[in-house]
Amino acid sequence: MMDFSFTSEQETLRAHLQALLDEVCPAQYAERCDREAHPPREAYDALAKHGWFGLILPVEYGGTGGSPIELAILLEEAGRHFEELAMWLFRTLTYGGYAVMLHGSREQKEALLPKVVRGELSFCFGLTEPQAGSDAAALATTAAAVDRGYVINGQKVFTSGMDISDYCLLVTRTSTGEKKQQGITNFLVDTKLPGIEIRKIETLGQRAIGTTQVFYTDVKVPASAVLGQVDYGWDAVDSYLWYERLCLSAARTGAAAAAFEYALDYAKTRKQFGRPIGQFQAISHKLADMKVMLDVSRMLVYRFAWLMSQGKATRHDAAVVKLYTGETYKTVSDLGLQILGGYGYCMEFPMQRFFRDSRLATIGAGTSEIQRNIIARGLGL
Numbered sequence: 299m300m301d302f303s304f305t306s307e308q309e310t311l312r313a314h315l316q317a318l319l320d321e322v323c324p325a326q327y328a329e330r331c332d333r334e335a336h337p338p339r340e341a342y343d344a345l346a347k348h349g350w351f352g353l354i355l356p357v358e359y360g361g362t363g364g365s366p367i368e369l370a371i372l373l374e375e376a377g378r379h380f381e382e383l384a385m386w387l388f389r390t391l392t393y394g395g396y397a398v399m400l401h402g403s404r405e406q407k408e409a410l411l412p413k414v415v416r417g418e419l420s421f422c423f424g425l426t427e428p429q430a431g432s433d434a435a436a437l438a439t440t441a442a443a444v445d446r447g448y449v450i451n452g453q454k455v456f457t458s459g460m461d462i463s464d465y466c467l468l469v470t471r472t473s474t475g476e477k478k479q480q481g482i483t484n485f486l487v488d489t490k491l492p493g494i495e496i497r498k499i500e501t502l503g504q505r506a507i508g509t510t511q512v513f514y515t516d517v518k519v520p521a522s523a524v525l526g527q528v529d530y531g532w533d534a535v536d537s538y539l540w541y542e543r544l545c546l547s548a549a550r551t552g553a554a555a556a557a558f559e560y561a562l563d564y565a566k567t568r569k570q571f572g573r574p575i576g577q578f579q580a581i582s583h584k585l586a587d588m589k590v591m592l593d594v595s596r597m598l599v600y601r602f603a604w605l606m607s608q609g610k611a612t613r614h615d616a617a618v619v620k621l622y623t624g625e626t627y628k629t630v631s632d633l634g635l636q637i638l639g640g641y642g643y644c645m646e647f648p649m650q651r652f653f654r655d656s657r658l659a660t661i662g663a664g665t666s667e668i669q670r671n672i673i674a675r676g677l678g679l
């Protein structure tokens with residue numbers, strides 16, 4: 299049997315979420331956060347207050363034990379209201395919630411997970427380095443064992459939200475093996491430790507929270523900061539990436555839907571040559587193409603979430619959903635800008651934000667080229 303419908307509980311969950319986000323994260327709020335480089339803390343805190351941070355965490359830590367499908371609903375709706383809110387939420391849920399639940403010791407789980415559920419802690423992810431981007435496992439930041447702990451030295455780039463996070467899930471090298479994936483260890487690093495210097499990077503989009511460059515100079519961390527196994531951390535990195543693919547794809551599908559809805563409304567009301575521009579085939583066909591891309595994106599997101607919940611998702615599925623939803627967000631925002639004409643190019647209209655923010659979707663967390671490589675490799679190429 300095949301069933302494409304959501305359960306009544308999932309529909310209710312989405313309705314509650316929409317009502318809350320309409321109230322705490324309306325379009326004007328998202329625009330102000332982007333314009334003033336203001337992290338959407340008020341909306342983030344409101345989601346925490348209403349228990350959304352516990353969605354995928356076990357009941358014993360205060361969570362509600364939701365499945366990847368509920369997680370996709372949460373991220374899609376957050377992304378529809380404000381993509382950067384969804385990004386912040388996803389980072390804490392994935393690197394603070396999911397990663398600790400999966401790889402944390404009992405002490406780490408007991409100390410951190412209830413605080414994640416209550417929204418008291420915020421997390422970010424430090425993997426990329428100046429010389430290790432797409433080739434992420436080539437990372438060179440070291441963690442050297444010393445008495446009762448480690449000393450970290452190196453440089454990370456594009457650690458998004460480091461300046462507003464309590465912990466960074468930092469990927470380091472603790473030894474060198476035959477393969478670059480060997481000798482990798484993950485740490486939960488307190489972002490306020492001495493020896494950490496954070497520099498903001500000016501970017502085209504994602505301007506409310508943005509991203510940073512981080513320098514680690516003789517940063518001392520206790521042995522209890524290790525997350526998972528020493529030297530065998532690459533498999534753990536791989537496991538977070540599954541949740542990352544799902545969350546990003548759902549958030550971008552929501553954001554693309556918001557861009558589409560704005561463009562559709564504009565096409566129905568803006569008149570030229572005595573009629574709404576949506577009546578010109580050149581415009582209506584663009585909107586038709588956008589709608590099809592969005593429908594396919596949503597199907598891929600929920601199929602992937604379902605496959606994850608069944609334990610059947612493959613690396614190929616993860617690459618397909620990341621590639622397609624990222625490219626869709628970028629294309630929908632670009633076409634949306636064209637539909638608004640000169641107003642699409644003006645800062646006081648929201649389409650430029652979608653256009654700027656969406657440009658990251660085909661670059662961050664594995665570029666579209668890398669996703670195509672994974673898909674092609676699965677085809678035996």
Ligand SMILES: Cc1cc2nc3c(=O)[nH]c(=O)nc-3n(C[C@H](O)[C@H](O)[C@H](O)COP(=O)(O)OP(=O)(O)OC[C@H]3O[C@@H](n4cnc5c(N)ncnc54)[C@H](O)[C@@H]3O)c2cc1C
Pocket residue numbers: 422423424425426428430431432433455456457458459501504508509658661662663664665666667668671
């Ligand atoms: C705003 C922003 C936020 C980010 N947030 C985070 C974060 O929070 N944490 C984190 O760890 N990282 C983060 N990243 C980093 C991001 O994941 C990397 O930028 C991305 O993986 C690409 O690495 P790179 O920029 O070094 O590009 P490169 O790897 O240098 O790639 C340059 C170009 O070459 C292509 N290329 C490279 N290798 C291949 C290949 N084998 N086959 C075909 N083409 C190839 C790429 O697709 C790309 O087009 C962020 C980046 C940005 C811009």
